[in-house]
Amino acid sequence: MHELEKQISDLEGRALRAIEAVALTDPEGLEKVEATRLAFIGQKGELTTILRALNSLDKTDRPRVGQLANIVKQKVEGALKEKHTALYEQGLSSRLAGDAIDVTLPGSRIASGHIHPLTQLIEEINTIFFSMGFSVAEGPEVETDYYNFDALNTPANHPARDEQDTFYTNIGQSVLLRSQTSNVQIRVMEKHKPPLRIISPGRVYRNEEINARKYPLFHQVEGLLIDRDVTFGQLKGTLEAFIRALFKKPLQIRFRPDFFPFTEPSAELDSQCPFCSGKGCRTCGNRGWLELLGCGMVDPNVLKGVGIDPEEFSGFAFGMGLERLAMLKYDINDIRHFYTNDLRFLEQF
Numbered sequence: 001m002h003e004l005e006k007q008i009s010d011l012e013g014r015a016l017r018a019i020e021a022v023a024l025t026d027p028e029g030l031e032k033v034e035a036t037r038l039a040f041i042g043q044k045g046e047l048t049t050i051l052r053a054l055n056s057l058d059k060t061d062r063p064r065v066g067q068l069a070n071i072v073k074q075k076v077e078g079a080l081k082e083k084h085t086a087l088y089e090q091g092l093s094s095r096l097a098g099d100a101i102d103v104t105l106p107g108s109r110i111a112s113g114h115i116h117p118l119t120q121l122i123e124e125i126n127t128i129f130f131s132m133g134f135s136v137a138e139g140p141e142v143e144t145d146y147y148n149f150d151a152l153n154t155p156a157n158h159p160a161r162d163e164q165d166t167f168y169t170n171i172g173q174s175v176l177l178r179s180q181t182s183n184v185q186i187r188v189m190e191k192h193k194p195p196l197r198i199i200s201p202g203r204v205y206r207n208e209e210i211n212a213r214k215y216p217l218f219h220q221v222e223g224l225l226i227d228r229d230v231t232f233g234q235l236k237g238t239l240e241a242f243i244r245a246l247f248k249k250p251l252q253i254r255f256r257p258d259f260f261p262f263t264e265p266s267a268e269l270d271s272q273c274p275f276c277s278g279k280g281c282r283t284c285g286n287r288g289w290l291e292l293l294g295c296g297m298v299d300p301n302v303l304k305g306v307g308i309d310p311e312e313f314s315g316f317a318f319g320m321g322l323e324r325l326a327m328l329k330y331d332i333n334d335i336r337h338f339y340t341n342d343l344r345f346l347e348q349f
């Protein structure tokens with residue numbers, strides 16, 4: 001027997017014993033099996049080293065020794081594979097045992113999501129106006145000063161255009177974050193011929209300091225109706241119906257003259273306080289009335305600007321701050337609650 005044959009047989013014995021020695025319960029069993037493979041039959045393993053010496057053998061010995069080496073390699077590989085499978089299955093079954101389900105445990109409660117109170121209010125307002133034949137229109141939040149100011153009859157020197165009130169972008173002096181949703185009215189009137197009935201809820205931005213009442217981001221809902229022979233009486237009737245539906249009780253309303261660039265005449269609408277029915281309470285500051293929204297008849301200049309003949313058509317517009325309305329309706333004392341994503345707040349709705 002050749003010296004190399006002895007070495008190979010010896011290697012076979014040691015490799016098989018090493019594999020045998022790995023216990024199925026050993027948590028590092030798989031690593032040990034791999035280490036054994038590398039040590040004996042890996043690219044830098046013992047058997048490879050032995051086989052390098054084959055070339056120096058006599059031609060008559062070489063085939064016999066080579067064959068033996070192959071047989072040993074296959075045996076060791078087989079034993080490794082068997083041990084690997086056994087270890088894997090052992091590990092799997094013990095993990096399954098650990099994961100066994102205890103059917104007597106109480107079930108875990110699945111927390112249900114909530115629709116944000118502002119979204120709820122927008123949906124409620126939309127539904128009320130849908131019933132009066134309005135549809136929703138939306139427009140861009142990044143806007144040009146033409147749609148945000150010029151087309152709405154806002155003079156070039158109007159303080160609202162000031163950087164202290166409006167966020168301008170660095171895209172250009174005329175590109176800004178819209179400070180009102182009225183831009184949508186202009187875009188709709190440019191594209192569609194009257195009669196028109198739209199409401200446009202959406203985000204607006206103003207350069208405000210943050211406090212309990214003010215936030216640089218808030219929502220508006222604006223409405224626009226354009227038709228033939230529209231009167232202030234129709235505006236009053238529409239808003240009366242809206243407030244009645246929103247607070248689910250008949251409430252008196254009153255108008256106070258006001259000024260907005262894109263309506264003439266313009267008015268501020270007060271509603272009888274829905275919480276005390278006008279008697280006076282904390283919410284209305286004992287006045288019995290709440291300021292709810294601004295409104296008016298669309299200025300003929302605005303109609304002309306979008307190519308609608310003010311001799312033929314007239315209309316009204318109104319707009320309200322959604323956060324203020326939500327704060328009144330849900331008795332919330334700080335506007336920041338809407339944006340802090342505190343679950344304790346949101347789960348109440």
Ligand SMILES: [Zn+2]
Nearest residue numbers: 273276281284
């Ligand atoms: Zn009140």
